Each structure stands twice: as structure tokens, then as C-alpha cells.
Amino acid sequence: MPSAARPPRLSKSRYVQGLQCHKQLWWRVHEPDAPELAPTPGQENLFAQGKEVGERARGYVPGGELIGLPFYQYDNKVAATREVLMRDPPAIYEAWFLADETYVGVDILERTSRGHTVIEVKASNSRKPEHLPDAAVQVHVLRRAGLQVERAEVMHLNPDCRHPDLSNLFVREDVTALVEGALVGLPDELAAQQRMLEGPLPDVPIGDHCSRPYECPFIERCWPKVPDQHVSRLYRIDRKRALELEADGYATIYDLPSDLELSVIHARQVKAVRTGRVVVEPTLKSALAQFASPLAFLDFETVSLAIPRWPGCRPWQQVPVQFSVHVEERDRGLVHYEWIATGPEDPRPALAEALVAACAGGRKVVAYYASFERECLKQLREAVPTHARELERIEKRLVDLLPAVRSHVYHPDFGGGFSIKKTLPALVPGLSYTDLKIQDGEKATVELQRLMLEADRTPAAERAALREALLAYCERDTWAMVKLLEKLRSLVVDQLELF
Numbered sequence: 001m002p003s004a005a006r007p008p009r010l011s012k013s014r015y016v017q018g019l020q021c022h023k024q025l026w027w028r029v030h031e032p033d034a035p036e037l038a039p040t041p042g043q044e045n046l047f048a049q050g051k052e053v054g055e056r057a058r059g060y061v062p063g064g065e066l067i068g069l070p071f072y073q074y075d076n077k078v079a080a081t082r083e084v085l086m087r088d089p090p091a092i093y094e095a096w097f098l099a100d101e102t103y104v105g106v107d108i109l110e111r112t113s114r115g116h117t118v119i120e121v122k123a124s125n126s127r128k129p130e131h132l133p134d135a136a137v138q139v140h141v142l143r144r145a146g147l148q149v150e151r152a153e154v155m156h157l158n159p160d161c162r163h164p165d166l167s168n169l170f171v172r173e174d175v176t177a178l179v180e181g182a183l184v185g186l187p188d189e190l191a192a193q194q195r196m197l198e199g200p201l202p203d204v205p206i207g208d209h210c211s212r213p214y215e216c217p218f219i220e221r222c223w224p225k226v227p228d229q230h231v232s233r234l235y236r237i238d239r240k241r242a243l244e245l246e247a248d249g250y251a252t253i254y255d256l257p258s259d260l261e262l263s264v265i266h267a268r269q270v271k272a273v274r275t276g277r278v279v280v281e282p283t284l285k286s287a288l289a290q291f292a293s294p295l296a297f298l299d300f301e302t303v304s305l306a307i308p309r310w311p312g313c314r315p316w317q318q319v320p321v322q323f324s325v326h327v328e329e330r331d332r333g334l335v336h337y338e339w340i341a342t343g344p345e346d347p348r349p350a351l352a353e354a355l356v357a358a359c360a361g362g363r364k365v366v367a368y369y370a371s372f373e374r375e376c377l378k379q380l381r382e383a384v385p386t387h388a389r390e391l392e393r394i395e396k397r398l399v400d401l402l403p404a405v406r407s408h409v410y411h412p413d414f415g416g417g418f419s420i421k422k423t424l425p426a427l428v429p430g431l432s433y434t435d436l437k438i439q440d441g442e443k444a445t446v447e448l449q450r451l452m453l454e455a456d457r458t459p460a461a462e463r464a465a466l467r468e469a470l471l472a473y474c475e476r477d478t479w480a481m482v483k484l485l486e487k488l489r490s491l492v493v494d495q496l497e498l499f
């Protein structure tokens, strides 16, 4: 229940959350310990990298004073900012203000000849529409607090920046005119949010706003549970089309009328779901012809750093730092090779060398969603010119297992998706990722970063366990491909036996 004391004050982030949905804001304010609000490892990582970007940005607007008080000391930070403003420095980092019962922290407040510029620092590679309300609420509160704000900017990472030249790491975009537009109606919205927070949980219908601009953490609370074979599970169906089908009375795939026009994949999916059996097209046999032995099965894991660390890298570039390869070798059968980076130095030269050796025996190199591996190989070629020719040869031998499944097979348990996490347990019962300590790519990326870059903060035993968990995860990806291909081949044989 809402507290009877002073109404909760708003902040920059609360205002933005409230703009997306009042109900979401109410829960965030009145249930701050809700389990849905606990950050995922991926979100924690983004937050940490965002903090690093914010700190780095200060160096590009030099000469400022930092309001370095702890995060929760809002009033002290407001008072400290007031004091620093009296000294009139060229800039203030983390300047805090309070007006209209709303706190805002300004990443960088830069003094100009006739006033101030509000600079909102973003760790993204471009400016996005959702950055504007963020900047607008700061301009509003600062002006209400009596400051002359002349200009607003979004300072984001520059996708054209390449390590080691970080002089152009940031782009500063003038958004003053857009912010002035966003100020219209802002005071009314602040007042509406404050009134709403004093009342009971508001009634807000679900809709597109639940995932735009940000995925709401309370979706499970608001959205009704849907049956396993709900029409929204049709492969890549957009939400609007699924809602239309539901409104027409077709809630599940079983309900769809037989004369409904469907794509080839949807038609196969509907057939598999209705019959409860895997559907295999006769074309699967020819699709598998390209997987000619001896095969190498390849999977990369990457890290993605906001501030590039290694030569030629741009902000947020996905850099390969680990691989697993299973290779069919003439005398030894299926052999496993792996490589993982464990320190902060550039991993690509050593990885490339190990990879070239590992893939040497493979006539074709199998990947699942091969465009990812292709991009990693392209990057490696640029970063390690001494192995460029061999890496190019690997790239040319790549064959993709994903389309072989997607265009020719559907199992009722795919659940409308063709990621290996969905297709593997359906086609190869008993084999999945659920027995592993690391079970998805997002966690792997975060943990790889920890293994490589946080050696000083991670005890040796924990690092060893982390390394093992990461190796096991990557190995499972290539082992999964081995077993999937085996299964696909057996489906072709089964099919031939039927005729």
C-alpha cells in the first residue's frame, strides 16, 4: 500500500519509467524489492559498462568538479552541487538538482558563455528517441531550480572510433530543439505521476508499450498465460497479427482454419503441432548433401566491450575470445579442440592460430547460424593478418546447419523457434543445456568478461571453476551440432524407409 507520509519523489529514471507505464512505475516505487526488479547478469554488466562510459566521458569535457557523494545521498548531492555552482567551474560531473518534487542527476553540466549545457551520456552507439525524455526532464528541473539552461546534448559512443585512437570515442549531438518540444506537457505528466503514486495501483491495459522502448519487468504479472501452442508461437509472427488471429477466435494453432493462407514454415509448423509428430520434408536429403565428411563443427563465444581495448576494435564490437571445434579425423574419430582467453591481453592472435590448427582436418566447417561465425572470422582476418589466408579458407568452407532444420523440419516441441536451445532437446531427447552451470550466451559473455578482465577481483578457485563452466558451455554447442546432424541424417533414412 502507498505510504501515508510524504508522497514519493520522482527522479529522472522514475519519470521515464512512468512515461512508459504508470502501473510499472507504481510497482517500482511501492515494491522496490519485487523479485522482477533484481537485475540479470546481463543487465548488471550493461550497468557496469555504462558507469565506465560515464566516467570516461568526463575526460572529454575537462576541468569539471565531481559531486562524488554516495548514490543515495540525494539531498546532500543537491546541496553540494549548489556550493560548487557558486565557484562557477567549467563543468560539473554528476550535478544534482531538485525541483517540482523531482530529483535529477546530470551526467555533465557544462558552463557556456550565457548559461549551461546539459549533457546526457549514453553508452549506446547512436542517439535513440528514448534518450529525449531523459534529457528533457533534466532541463525542466534545472530551469525550475533557477539555472539558465541554453542547450541540451546527448553524448554517445562513436561507432566509427577504432582502438587505439580513442580521441573520437564520443559523439556529442545537439538535441536542444527536440528537447524543447519534449518539454511541452512534461510538467503535467510529472504532476500526473505524483498523483498516481499517492493512489492505489492504477489500471493500465497491456499493449505495445509493455516492450517499448524497454521490456517491462512485470510482463508476467500483467499478460495472461498463454497455452503452449498459442498462435503467438507461430514462427516469427508479429504481435499484431497474433492478436488479430486471437480476436478472430483462433487462440491456438489447433484452432486455425484449414483455408488460412500460411507461409511454408507456418504450414509445416501447423501440420506438426496438429499431428503431434515431427514433419520432415523430402528436400532434407538434398539439404544435407553439403555436409560432406570430414566435418569440423565450430562455435565462437564473444565479449562485447563498450570501450574498446584491442587494436582495430570499435565500441561494443563482439570480439571472439573462445572457440570449440569438434573435428572428424581420419584415424582418431571425432576429436575435440578448444581455446579460451583468460587474461586482459588481445586474445585474437593466439585464438586464430589455435583455430587454424583445429579446423585443418575439416573439409566443411559446420556452424549453427553461420553468419555469426562468418563475422567473427572476418574480424579475425583483419586483426591477425598473418593468418588471414587460412582464416579465409575456413570462412569459405562454412556451412550452416540452421537452415537445414528451419527449411525442412519441424518438431511440435520447437515452440515456434529454431535456436539450438529449442531444436536440440526436441530432436535429441536427453541432450540440452539444463545440466550446465552456464546455459546461455548472455551469461557466457558476462562470465568471459569476468574471467578475462577481473582476475584481480576473482579468487583462483572461482576462476578455475568459471573457466571449466565456460569450456563446458562452448563444447556443448559443437557437440549439439554433431548430434543434430546425426539426427537429421537418421530422419532422412527413416523417411526413405517409409517409401
Ligand code: SF4
Pocket: 020, 021, 022, 023, 024, 204, 205, 206, 207, 209, 210, 211, 216, 217, 218, 219, 220, 222, 223
Ligand atoms: S506489463 Fe505492461 S501494463 Fe503491466 S506494468 Fe508493464 S508496461 Fe504496464
